[in-house]
Amino acid sequence: MGKDVFEITVNILKMFVIFLMMVQAVPILVWLERRGSAFIQNRLGPNRVGPLGLLQLAADAVKFLFKEEFVPRQGVRFMYFFAPIMAMIPGALSFASLPLSVPIKIEPFQMLGQMWGPYTFAFQGYDLGIGIVFVLGISSLGVYSLLMAGWGSSNKYSLMGAVRASAQAISYELALSLSLVGILIVYGTFSFNEIVAAQTGPLTFRAFGAEHVISWLPNWGVFYQPLGAILFFSATFAEANRLPFDLPEAEGELVAGFHTEYAGFKLLMFFIGEYGHMMVASALLATFYLGGYNIPGVMPEDVLAFWQGVVGGNLASILTAVTFHLSLLLRIALLLWIFIQVRWTLPRFRYDQLMNLGWKSMLPWALFNVCVTALWVWFGHK
Amino acid sequence: MPTSAVVVDSISSVGLNHYLILSAILFSLGVVGVLMRRNIIVILMSIELMLNAVNIAFVAFSRYLQNMDGQAMVFFVMTIAAAEAAVGLALATTIFKKFREVNIRYFEHLKG
Amino acid sequence: MSLSLNDILFYFLAGVAVLSALGVILQSNPIYCALSLALTMVSVAGLFASLSAWFVAGVQLIVYAGAVLVLFVMVLMLFDTKTEKRAFSKGIVSGFFKIVSAAMIFAIAGGAASMSGDARFSKLTGVVSATQSTKDLADLLFKKYLFSFEAMGALLLFIAIGAVALSRIQGGTHAD
Numbered sequence: 001m002g003k004d005v006f007e008i009t010v011n012i013l014k015m016f017v018i019f020l021m022m023v024q025a026v027p028i029l030v031w032l033e034r035r036g037s038a039f040i041q042n043r044l045g046p047n048r049v050g051p052l053g054l055l056q057l058a059a060d061a062v063k064f065l066f067k068e069e070f071v072p073r074q075g076v077r078f079m080y081f082f083a084p085i086m087a088m089i090p091g092a093l094s095f096a097s098l099p100l101s102v103p104i105k106i107e108p109f110q111m112l113g114q115m116w117g118p119y120t121f122a123f124q125g126y127d128l129g130i131g132i133v134f135v136l137g138i139s140s141l142g143v144y145s146l147l148m149a150g151w152g153s154s155n156k157y158s159l160m161g162a163v164r165a166s167a168q169a170i171s172y173e174l175a176l177s178l179s180l181v182g183i184l185i186v187y188g189t190f191s192f193n194e195i196v197a198a199q200t201g202p203l204t205f206r207a208f209g210a211e212h213v214i215s216w217l218p219n220w221g222v223f224y225q226p227l228g229a230i231l232f233f234s235a236t237f238a239e240a241n242r243l244p245f246d247l248p249e250a251e252g253e254l255v256a257g258f259h260t261e262y263a264g265f266k267l268l269m270f271f272i273g274e275y276g277h278m279m280v281a282s283a284l285l286a287t288f289y290l291g292g293y294n295i296p297g298v299m300p301e302d303v304l305a306f307w308q309g310v311v312g313g314n315l316a317s318i319l320t321a322v323t324f325h326l327s328l329l330l331r332i333a334l335l336l337w338i339f340i341q342v343r344w345t346l347p348r349f350r351y352d353q354l355m356n357l358g359w360k361s362m363l364p365w366a367l368f369n370v371c372v373t374a375l376w377v378w379f380g381h382k
Numbered sequence: 383m384p385t386s387a388v389v390v391d392s393i394s395s396v397g398l399n400h401y402l403i404l405s406a407i408l409f410s411l412g413v414v415g416v417l418m419r420r421n422i423i424v425i426l427m428s429i430e431l432m433l434n435a436v437n438i439a440f441v442a443f444s445r446y447l448q449n450m451d452g453q454a455m456v457f458f459v460m461t462i463a464a465a466e467a468a469v470g471l472a473l474a475t476t477i478f479k480k481f482r483e484v485n486i487r488y489f490e491h492l493k494g
Numbered sequence: 495m496s497l498s499l500n501d502i503l504f505y506f507l508a509g510v511a512v513l514s515a516l517g518v519i520l521q522s523n524p525i526y527c528a529l530s531l532a533l534t535m536v537s538v539a540g541l542f543a544s545l546s547a548w549f550v551a552g553v554q555l556i557v558y559a560g561a562v563l564v565l566f567v568m569v570l571m572l573f574d575t576k577t578e579k580r581a582f583s584k585g586i587v588s589g590f591f592k593i594v595s596a597a598m599i600f601a602i603a604g605g606a607a608s609m610s611g612d613a614r615f616s617k618l619t620g621v622v623s624a625t626q627s628t629k630d631l632a633d634l635l636f637k638k639y640l641f642s643f644e645a646m647g648a649l650l651l652f653i654a655i656g657a658v659a660l661s662r663i664q665g666g667t668h669a670d
Contacts, residue, residue, distance in 0.1 A: 129624025133552030137539070140560025144532060147567050151525060159571060166568045170561055177556070189625050190549075396504045397614045401545070402607035404508045408515050408534075410600035415519035417592040418582050423570060424524055427531050430562065431515055434538050437554075445545040445615055450627070453550050454634045460557050461646045465653040467562045471569050472660035478573050 006116050015096060018125050022095050026275045027057035029336065036337070037344045067264025072154050075261065079152030084262070084269035086145035091276025094135045096125025098283050099192050101293050101325035102300045105317050123321050124192075131192040132184065135284065136177055139239065143169045145273065146241075146258045153261035161257030164247050164351065171358040172238035172245075178366035179231035182373040183288050186224050195221070196292030200299065205380070218296035222289040227369045229289040231362055236281035238358065240274060243343040247351055282335035286328060293328040300324065401442035408435035422477065422484045426470040433463045503544055511537040528567045535559040548624035549631060 031046075031054060038045025046053040071080055101123035108118050128134050143166050150162020187195050203217040205224065222229045238245040246257075254260070259270050286292060295303075303323050307316035349357065408431060415428025437456045444452025474484050481488045510533065517530030535558040542551035583589065635643050 128548070130548045130552050130628065133549060133556070137552045137555025137560060140556055140564075141536070143560070143564050144529070144567075147564070147571070148529070151571065163568055163571050166564050170564055170568075173556075173560065190628060191625055194625070395498070396501045399607050399610065400504060400508070401541070403604050404511065404541075406600050406603035406607060407512055409603065410596045411512070411515045411519055413596040413599055414593060417596065418589065419519065420583055421524055423566060424518070424527050427518055427527055427566060430531065430558070431518060431534065434535065434558070437550075438538060438541060441542050441545050441547045441550060444547065450630050450634050451638075453547050453631050454639055456547075456550050457553070457635065458639075458642060458646060460553065461650065464557060464562055465649060467565060468653050468657045469660070471565060472657040474569065475661050484573060 004116070006111075007119055007121075010119075010121060014121070015125050018096050018100075019092050022092055022276050022279060023272060025279060026272045027061070029275045029278070029340075030060075030271065031057055032337070033340050033343075036340045040341070040344045061268075064265045064268045069264070072261050074154040076152040076154065079148040080261075081152075081266075083145050083149035083152055084266040084273075086148060087142070087270050087273030088276065089145075090139045090142040091273055091280055093138045094280045095276065095283065097128055097131055097134055097192070098280070098287060099124040099127070099196055099292065100283075100328055101321040104321045106314050109314070122193075123325065127191075127193060130190045132180060132190045135280070136173075136180070139277070139280065140169070140173055142239075142273070142277065145270075149258045149262070149270075153258075155261050157254045157256070157260045158258050161254050161260070164254075165241060165258060168238055168241075168245065168247060168354065168358075171355060172235045172362075175231055175358060175362040175366045176235035176239060178363065178370060179225075179228045179235065180288070181366075181370045182225045182228040183221060185370070185373045185377055186221070192287055192292075196287060196294065199291040200294050218291055218294070220289060220291040225289065225369070225373070227365065228373075229285070231366050231369065232288070233281075233285055235362065236278075236285070237339070237342070238354075240277040240281055240339075242274075242278065242339060244346040244349050245354060246348060247354055278336060278339050279332065282332045282339070283328070285335055286331040290331050293324040295324065295327045398442055398446045402439055405435045405439040405442070408432075408438065420485050420487070422470070422474045422486055422489070425486060426467060426474070429466065429470075430463055433459055500544065504541070507537045507540045507544065510534075511541070524570050525567065528563060528570060531566075532559055532563045535563060546624075546627070549628040 035045040046056040049055040104121045106119040146165040150158045203214040304320045307319045412428045412432030440452040514530040514533040539551045539554040
């Protein structure tokens with residue numbers, strides 16, 4: 001029993017759609033960032049091109065495409081051109097491994113004079129059993145983009161930005177991974193799907209041999225791991241090089257950091273990488289701590305039954321998946337707005353403050369979180 | 383749960399020997415690097431290359447014997463490699479601070 | 495002999511690994527060496543995944559490609575040695591013997607591997623899911639190899655202290 005043409009085609013198309021979702025979210029995010037920052041700073045922001053200034057993005061994209069291509073004279077051509085491409089890879093690969101909604105079940109149907117069998121399409125690019133390890137590993141490769149940009153540009157500001165970026169990424173990766181260890185201990189799995197499945201229903205936890213159910217709270221990870229959630233969210237700011245951790249591109253000191261020498265579409269690709277990182281971070285946070293695509297109090301079967309009452313057959317299954325996908329997107333959008341709001345509200349750290357925070361504050365707290373979680377699980381299961 | 387069934391269970395002509403020969407190639411390239419290069423950091427990188435070659439052999443044997451011990455060994459090798467890199471880079475930094483170069487011939491001046 | 499998907503994957507990853515390993519030992523700019531080594535590490539992680547050692551593959555990406563090599567590149571960028579004047583060791587005769595000795599190591603190892611008959615991978619028995627194999631690995635590490643594992647932790651602590659002590663000679667971690 002192999003996979004037939006239809007299934008393979010759909011799976012390949014799925015990858016494209018997920019990649020395009022990530023890329024297409026970037027213009028919207030840029031618009032949101034500009035309008036949002038204007039709103040926070042009591043300005044108007046771009047509001048001339050199109051309704052609400054939404055077409056500003058199209059204008060920007062066209063402008064970016066027509067910019068002059070250039071390489072710094074003493075730069076390294078290969079690294080200079082490869083760095084923006086490398087910036088997009090980790091975000092795209094990680095985003096494709098996240099479950100975005102419930103699987104779509106397709107009943108057998110007739111097409112081109114042939115029966116096409118029942119299918120189940122997972123609403124995710126690919127399902128790796130070791131999802132968390134994969135995402136951590138892939139996103140740790142993102143530093144190479146910054147390093148290559150810094151070295152390839154042959155500019156001291158770029159180089160200093162790149163070195164800062166790599167030091168920062170190594171430091172905060174520890175806190176990031178350790179804050180996830182709590183989640184691993186609680187759920188006992190690396191798979192995103194199993195973590196999301198474990199977060200259905202009302203809040204249930206075991207403590208001192210008894211089981212407690214709090215019916216008015218959803219069974220989300222944030223109630224098991226509040227400290228872990230805070231640490232994870234803070235560390236993702238540093239990993240995505242966003243303010244208050246944007247030392248790699250601190251424009252007061254380093255002109256524009258590692259992308260000083262970049263312009264036009266290559267700069268846009270760095271932005272896609274950065275916003276992709278933000279999206280992956282938000283989606284991970286939603287998956288680990290905010291119940292993934294689950295809707296509190298509603299089971300997938302209920303939604304499926306509701307849609308089957310409205311439209312029958314395969315469309316109901318697709319609409320169910322879309323409903324749950326919107327529920328995940330809502331969370332991602334909220335978290336992305338927090339990213340933007342923080343950027344335009346908080347001032348930037350000094351570099352030694354950044355390192356102190358990472359090594360002397362977040363790392364011990366993450367270790368403390370791991371110990372407390374392990375003890376809690378140990379006593380809970382006794 | 384089918385986890386990436388494509389690479390797990392297909393009939394293939396690649397066997398244990400292929401992985402072992404690849405491991406041997408990478409290991410001897412690492413040996414050449416250690417013997418021929420003068421830059422301490424590149425020598426360290428060649429050692430990492432050799433350790434990686436050993437890891438490939440461990441994992442291939444673990445897969446062949448269907449025994450997880452080989453993968454546990456890989457963990458120890460990785461730990462050793464990380465430790466070695468940390469100390470080696472610290473030494474390289476010390477040498478660079480003294481001589482403004484990271485050549486292996488300055489190692490003999492480090493004593494005392 | 496027809497090539498299955500698994501074979502194509504193996505030959506591709508092995509080719510990338512060998513070519514980038516050649517890059518490590520042949521390029522004269524240390525930064526390029528480090529980036530080639532990163533490529534080797536990534537393809538070795540892919541090889542681990544093709545042997546269905548999923549967790550080890552992920553750890554390879556995180557530890558080697560993500561942390562150790564970034565450290566190398568960072569140190570190299572701090573040193574700012576563009577190209578070395580003498581990247582390779584002197585002496586044609588000694589160089590010849592060095593290469594010959596490496597070739598002999600390869601001949602012994604590769605010969606032993608290829609003479610050992612046609613060893614095929616049998617189908618994985620039992621559960622092949624990544625979560626289960628990771629649990630088995632954890633069982634081994636925390637039961638059978640518990641002492642070695644804890645000793646590794648102690649080693650890492652000593653190494654960390656030693657590295658800090660080494661780099662604090664003559665004040666501070668910065669050159670000059």
